Amino acid sequence: MNKKLLSGPYLMWMIGFIIIPLALIVLYGVTDRSGSFTLANIISITTEEHAKALWLSLLLSFVSTALCLILAYPLAMILRSRGIGQGSFIVFIFILPMWMNFLLRTLAWQTLLERNGVINGVLSTLRLPSLNLINTPGAIILGMVYNFLPFMVLPIYNVLMKIDDNVVNAARDLGANSFQVLIRILLPLSIPGVVSGITMVFVPALTTFVISNLLGGSKILLIGNVIEQEFTKGSNWNLGSGLSLVLMVFILISMALIAKYDKNGEGTAF
């Protein structure tokens, strides 16, 4: 009885803010404006414009996630070797920008990369040709990596810090050199952290529309932008919901693929 009372608020939260909205999205997604059942919203992903946006989104978030992983793992290793005190100070410095507004940070990049922005300003004073930085896929990837990198560093750092030094010592004792220690001990033991890092970077990167709006301009449409536009400018909630459902399926598929490598299920939501 007591337990039921305690879980009451959470149950109401789940129903009110998760189940009902999700059901509404599904309902909108499979109906047309007049309210009758249709699969047209979902099938519209196959139109060239939408398929291209989805493909580009998948590509850019995949590249961003990979870059984050490549940057974060060595950093987490360095932090581990620094020990608790110094390591956590560096982590603190690292996540400091996260305390600033996400929009503000991305706007700062816009100012830096713009045609008449800071970087091109510096280049022109040096009498160098100006670069076409903004409104490119590269700019979007840069924005994603910059904003999401801490979400990759933290879980990997946490899981690496939890590995007992003597486990590493034992491996060295048994004849493993530093490279073998990394491949056979540290990497496999840090998989849960890597998996949750990938999840925490890939999913927001796949669904973002702010970064692509600010750094990609109107030329580069990601699936997030398409959905956003259907809800705001297009006022076609049915189409937006249908595309959201498709996106959710893609996220589920990617997560299932990742979860295959995380036997203990420590890193994912599953």
Add this chain to the structure above:
Amino acid sequence: MGQPLIDLRNITKSFDGTMVLDDLNLSVKENTFVTLLGPSGCGKTTTLRIIGGFERPGKGQVIFDGQDITNLPPNKRQLNTVFQKYALFNHMSIAENIAFGLKIKNKPKPYIQDKIKYALKLVNLDGFENRSVSSLSGGQQQRIAIARAIVNEPRVLLLDEPLGALDLKLRQDMQYELIRLKNELGITFIYVTHDQEEALTMSDTIVVMNQGYIQQMGSPENIYNEPENAFVADFIGESNIVPGIMLRDELVDIFGAKFACVDKGFGINKPVDVVIRPEDIDLVSPDQGSIAGVVTHLIFKGVHYEMEVMTPDGFEWLVHSTDMFPVGQNVGIHVDPFDIQIMNKPASEDEEAVGINE
């Protein structure tokens, strides 16, 4: 025989300006069970880690079988370590754990399979190949850690308080297991512990350490019966350490009473420390003993009674006896001459600082 297998020469080590080992010299012969014994912070684990290669000494040399290995990393040393909290690889099966060192050395598969079987048999865990680490109890995990080390056929096995996390009964069983293992393998064990009973049970040689110095080195009997200073006497078992005056050879004065002993060569009227083990004190009737006193405490300990006897000078003697004397009874204290151990007083304050600090 002949030259020692491991020779530590003038090892000095400090962490953040705190001296942990000061000019330590230690020789270990092949095929012996050597225990480094001391309170926490005495430098015993640091000594082991220097032998294992996990720490570099500030000064001094580590000689292994005649070769200087001071700067050799752990993976290049012919010895293996069993760590305090097992340090097993949780992401591998038991068989993979044991095979780790052999796979690194690219041994052929059939050889590795044989070795796994042999090692599991040796630690009494046949058939555990495919179990996961987390399904094992602490004692079983420790056996796997030992198996993982010995398949590499090290010439020396280093053990860092391997039984520290186990309960009493299991600890005692594992002590016998370790002695058996050492005899079957015929290799050198260097064992670190703060448990004096463990040290006495298993070792051929005990090295008693305190504050970075070796206090005494010898066989368990030698360490227990002939402690060289108050620290060793106090750390190894319980003891009464009383001030005395060596009147002449084989006669010592304790609190004004004369006791016959077997020690010689201390000089005449020389102040000394006298060690008498609680179980070596015989309680007799007041007129028969060397000193008279009164029983002030009595506790039943199972195997024996523990009593405290107050003598007129105010010293409380700790006595273990199977005979019971009630509190308040007047008794006499008698000690056989060979049960009295005479030690020099610490020569200087510096030496005193090395003494009892627990």
